[in-house]
Structure formats: C-alpha cells, structure tokens
Amino acid sequence: MDPSPKDLPLPLPLSEPALTGLLVLFFILHIVFVNVTVGGGLIALGYQFRALREPAYDQLARSICRIITVTKSLAVVLGVGPLLCINLLYTVPFYSANLLTGAVWILIIPLVTAAFLLLYLHKFSWDRLAQHRGLHITILAAAMAILLFIPLIFLTNINLMLFPEKWRDIHGFFDALMLANVLPRWLHFMLASVSASGLLLAWWTSRPGFSIPGLATTDLRRQGYAIALATSGLQFIAGPLVLMTLPSVGLNLRLHLALILGIVFALPALYWMWREIDAPSALPGPGRRFWWIVASLGLTVLFMATARHLYRDEALALHQARFAIARDAYAERSALARAGGELPPLGPAEPGAVPPISQASSSAGAIAAPTDRGEAVFKLKCRACHVPSKRLVGPPLQEVARIYAGNPEGIAAWVLKPGRKRTEYPPMAPVKLPPDDLKAVAEYVLRVGGSATAAAAPPPVRP
Ligand code: HEC
Known part of the structure; x- marks a missing residue:
C-alpha cells in the first residue's frame, strides 16, 4: 500500500x-x-x-x-x-x-x-x-x-x-x-x-x-x-x-x-x-x-x-501527484464497496511500493471495464502525471512517443528505473509493475502519444 x-x-x-x-x-x-x-x-x-x-x-x-x-x-x-x-x-x-x-x-x-x-x-x-x-x-x-x-x-x-x-x-x-x-x-x-x-x-x-x-x-x-x-x-x-x-x-x-x-x-x-x-x-x-x-x-x-x-510547487509536484493517485485509488475502492463488490486485498505494506496492477485492475475492471489492459494500467499508474499533448507533472506522451518510437522496451526499462533527464521537471519515481502490465502500458503510451502527434500535425496541403 x-x-x-x-x-x-x-x-x-x-x-x-x-x-x-x-x-x-x-x-x-x-x-x-x-x-x-x-x-x-x-x-x-x-x-x-x-x-x-x-x-x-x-x-x-x-x-x-x-x-x-x-x-x-x-x-x-x-x-x-x-x-x-x-x-x-x-x-x-x-x-x-x-x-x-x-x-x-x-x-x-x-x-x-x-x-x-x-x-x-x-x-x-x-x-x-x-x-x-x-x-x-x-x-x-x-x-x-x-x-x-x-x-x-x-x-x-x-x-x-x-x-x-x-x-x-x-x-x-x-x-x-x-x-x-x-x-x-x-x-x-x-x-x-x-x-x-x-x-x-x-x-x-x-x-x-x-x-x-x-x-x-x-x-x-x-x-x-x-x-x-x-x-x-x-x-x-x-x-x-x-x-x-x-x-x-x-x-x-x-x-x-x-x-x-x-x-x-x-x-x-x-x-x-x-x-x-x-x-x-x-x-x-x-x-x-x-x-x-x-x-x-x-x-x-x-x-x-x-x-x-516556485520552489514549493516543484518540491511538492511529485508528492501532490502521489496524493492524487491515492485519492483515486480510494475513490475506486469506495465505489466498488458501495456497489457491493468484493474488495481486492490491499497491496504489500512495504514503503513506497505500489500495489501490483493485477490486483488493482480487477477493481478497475469491475467499474470502468477498460477494453485495453495498457489503458487500464495507464489510467491507474501514469495518468496523474502524463497526458497526451501537454505538460503535467511529467512530459506529454507525444514527446515520450517521439523519443521511444518503435521501442516499448525502452519505456518499460525507464518505468522500472527512471533516470534523471529534464532539469525543468521533478524526478520520476519508479513504478513497480509486473512484466505483462509493463509491456501493455508501454505499447499504449506509444499508440496514444503517436496518434496525438499525428492529430496535432497540420493537414497535408493539397496541390
Ligand atoms: C508522479 C508522477 C509520475 C508518474 C505517476 C509517472 N511519471 Fe513518467 N515521468 C514523470 C516525470 C516528472 C518525468 C520526467 C523525468 C525526467 O525527465 O527527469 C517522467 C518521464 C517519463 C518518461 C520519459 C523518459 C525519457 O527517457 O524521456 C516516460 C517514458 C515515462 N515517464 C513513462 C511513465 C509511465 C509509463 C508511467 C506509468 C507506469 C509513468 N511515467 C508514471 C512523472 C511521472
């Protein structure tokens, strides 16, 4: 937890x-x-x-x-x-x-x-x-x-x-x-x-x-x-x-x-x-x-x-996002409980650990029924900080998709062990995910980031 x-x-x-x-x-x-x-x-x-x-x-x-x-x-x-x-x-x-x-x-x-x-x-x-x-x-x-x-x-x-x-x-x-x-x-x-x-x-x-x-x-x-x-x-x-x-x-x-x-x-x-x-x-x-x-x-x-x-905003950015994630997870469990569903067990009590997505996604599945595993993982684990085409806590998916085009493994490696790249952003904390979820979310990020870029590009000029 x-x-x-x-x-x-x-x-x-x-x-x-x-x-x-x-x-x-x-x-x-x-x-x-x-x-x-x-x-x-x-x-x-x-x-x-x-x-x-x-x-x-x-x-x-x-x-x-x-x-x-x-x-x-x-x-x-x-x-x-x-x-x-x-x-x-x-x-x-x-x-x-x-x-x-x-x-x-x-x-x-x-x-x-x-x-x-x-x-x-x-x-x-x-x-x-x-x-x-x-x-x-x-x-x-x-x-x-x-x-x-x-x-x-x-x-x-x-x-x-x-x-x-x-x-x-x-x-x-x-x-x-x-x-x-x-x-x-x-x-x-x-x-x-x-x-x-x-x-x-x-x-x-x-x-x-x-x-x-x-x-x-x-x-x-x-x-x-x-x-x-x-x-x-x-x-x-x-x-x-x-x-x-x-x-x-x-x-x-x-x-x-x-x-x-x-x-x-x-x-x-x-x-x-x-x-x-x-x-x-x-x-x-x-x-x-x-x-x-x-x-x-x-x-x-x-x-x-x-x-x-500015200092305060920057020092707290990552934590504010974590609080928001905790809030959303709570809202999800709460909605599930109200609907009479069976609550999945809480994740390990190890500090900083995030519950494995396979547990959390069963509740997400019960409510929102996401059609796509990558999407479900993304919504639960990444969306607080990343959106397709603008800067949130983290860089937009467009930018990520450009860097990692054709390279979902690169994203998976980053998520497990993020580096320190952008001085104007706070550092990203590692997200622990099982391999299947990682693969799914990386592909989802490339797909959404790629199509956001395509949508933002000017339409081809007709001769
Ligand atoms: C709490 C906020 C937060 C969450 C949650 C988060 N990220 Fe990030 N992410 C960041 C920040 C901040 C950066 C920029 C770090 C840097 O460049 O030093 C970043 C950067 C990245 C990058 C760019 C790496 C590169 O080489 O440029 C990728 C890819 C990425 N995140 C993927 C993900 C995925 C996938 C998830 C969900 C599993 C996720 N992030 C969850 C904040 C977050």
Whole structure:
C-alpha cells in the first residue's frame, strides 16, 4: 500500500492558477505588515535602550510603539488570506505538517494573544512606569521575544510541508526545526523585517509636521536609511545560506531566474540608500531617491515571493501527484464497496511500493471495464502525471512517443528505473509493475502519444 495520505476528493472553489496568484499576493500583503511589526518593535526596543542615555529618543520609541500596535492587528487579519489559499492548494502537506508539529503549532494562538497583551501593556504604561525604565523595557523585550518565536513556528511548518519524504522521521516541532534550512530562512526574514522598518522610519520621520523635541529629523532619516542598508547588505549572506541549505528537489531554472531578477532589483536600491545617507541634510522629505528605492525593493519582494512559490510547487509536484493517485485509488475502492463488490486485498505494506496492477485492475475492471489492459494500467499508474499533448507533472506522451518510437522496451526499462533527464521537471519515481502490465502500458503510451502527434500535425496541403 502506498503510504501517501490521500488528497480530498473535492473540487477547488477557484481555478488553481487563480488561487496561486491570490496566495502570492495575499502572502506579500500579510508579510509586509508582519515585517513592519517585528522590525519596528526591534527598532523601538533599540531606541528605548538608547533613551536611557539620550532621553530624547524615548519619544521616538513611543511613537513607533503606537504604530506597531496597529500594524500587528493588520498583520493578523491579512494572514487569513494566505492561510485559506494554502489550505486549499496544499491541503495534504499543510495539514500533515501541522499535525507533526501539533502542540507547538497550536501554541501560536496563546502566544500571539500574550504578545499582543504585552504590547498594549507596554504602550499604556509608558508614563506610569517612567520611573521604572528597566521594567518597562523588559515588557517590550518579552513581547518581542514572543514575536520573534512565532515566525519560527510558521517557517518550521511551511518548510516541513515541502518535504513529505522526511515526515516519517519527524517527531514534533523540534525535529522539524532542526531541518537544515529553517534557521537561515528565519534569519533572512528577520533581516527583511528590520530593513523594511528602517526604510519606513526614514519616510515617516521626514514627513512634514513630524518633530520630536531634541532630535533632528534629518538625523533620524539617515538612521532609517543606515538600518535599512546594513540589514539589506547582510541579506547577501543570509540569502545564499538559505539557497545552499535548501534540498535540491525544488531547484529549477525558473526559480533561479526569479531569484536573480530579485537580486538584480535589490542592487540599485542598496546604492540609492547609501547615497541617501550621504545626501545633504537640508533637503526636506524622505530624499529624492526614496520612491525609487521602494519600487526596486518592491520588485525584489515580488520576485522573491514568486521564487518561494516556485520552489514549493516543484518540491511538492511529485508528492501532490502521489496524493492524487491515492485519492483515486480510494475513490475506486469506495465505489466498488458501495456497489457491493468484493474488495481486492490491499497491496504489500512495504514503503513506497505500489500495489501490483493485477490486483488493482480487477477493481478497475469491475467499474470502468477498460477494453485495453495498457489503458487500464495507464489510467491507474501514469495518468496523474502524463497526458497526451501537454505538460503535467511529467512530459506529454507525444514527446515520450517521439523519443521511444518503435521501442516499448525502452519505456518499460525507464518505468522500472527512471533516470534523471529534464532539469525543468521533478524526478520520476519508479513504478513497480509486473512484466505483462509493463509491456501493455508501454505499447499504449506509444499508440496514444503517436496518434496525438499525428492529430496535432497540420493537414497535408493539397496541390
Ligand atoms: C508522479 C508522477 C509520475 C508518474 C505517476 C509517472 N511519471 Fe513518467 N515521468 C514523470 C516525470 C516528472 C518525468 C520526467 C523525468 C525526467 O525527465 O527527469 C517522467 C518521464 C517519463 C518518461 C520519459 C523518459 C525519457 O527517457 O524521456 C516516460 C517514458 C515515462 N515517464 C513513462 C511513465 C509511465 C509509463 C508511467 C506509468 C507506469 C509513468 N511515467 C508514471 C512523472 C511521472
């Protein structure tokens, strides 16, 4: 019996591309507010410390804290969108990862609640605790410690769901946390948060009308740019670290292209930030390069979020197909049981093994009565990934028929022991079939692939 859990036999409420687009869009909206909340909180904490020596900064920290109690609410509300989309698109992997990290995953709710209450306590006790600075700072530090931990739970889960092949060895959150790339991803995220918040600080402190007694706004603008530049620069260490620790299953050309475009757009932003730190302080406003910086970093975020999605899609493609196969096999057995038929025994419990087709096809025969053995095998074992004339998980049968014209044995050999050919596809897992079934399915593939090619060819021109 294939150990893959089965996918839900329910239709999606929207087409898959539409849901995917929404997922990336909603995720960006959500993450921007998370970034500002976490990054802003850390910056405020820094300024509160600084205020111990330079009291004027106390007012600045206070203003920032007023903002992050708003952005944190928006972050949570906007988190619903991506959560719903991911539920629909990746139901099996997402819930499997949730279950495997169960206790800590559900802790997110009390932790978020606790962090929010601490943020409010901190905000509203500013005057009352004026004489107890240490305690006041500790409250914010506690809230921030929680807010730094929550993304780690999310990342651990979202990361774990990408690697079903590891699920057997995961016994709780800490196992999943130890997968090589979780901590680099967290670092990458934290730097992005502080960087976005630094940029926001530069803009916000240079608005007309903003003033804090004892602080020059041009100075604050510079500090904002300096924070953004330093943390963005560190991404050139954190980013490659993420890429190097990611298992190679999901890496492909499109993903690298998206990453390169993301980096290319980040470079001018870094340069402009550096120029803004140097700019004459007399100029009003956030600096004339500000919106260019925002635009180029915006493109970076868009490409990085796309790359993130491409990786996920690629890493899960093969597993998603397996879940679908398990779902179809279940539907078949279920229909057979309802019809009062005798259920064939389940296949061997060996991990990764697929039940021999001779068992499964008896049930398929009872329902669909396929006229052709090759067709029956194909429907059960290959159709989840291959169709005649378009790319699915695997290449179209047309392409396969071209490569193996007159050579069904070649297909049979490949199915038993697939090689690694196409870099833009995931690898194909071997399919164990008895020789008769293999021969039948190989011939079927050549027949269908060949006729699809013939149908697609332009009609002969009449003289
Ligand atoms: C879970 C998805 C999946 C299933 C199921 C699957 N394949 Fe594939 N198949 C792939 C992928 C992905 C590739 C491309 C692999 C590569 O080129 O590295 C592929 C490639 C192939 C190729 C091309 C080999 C070549 O030399 O170019 C053949 C032939 C093939 N599959 C036949 C089959 C047959 C027959 C079955 C059913 C018995 C089957 N596949 C089931 C995913 C699948």
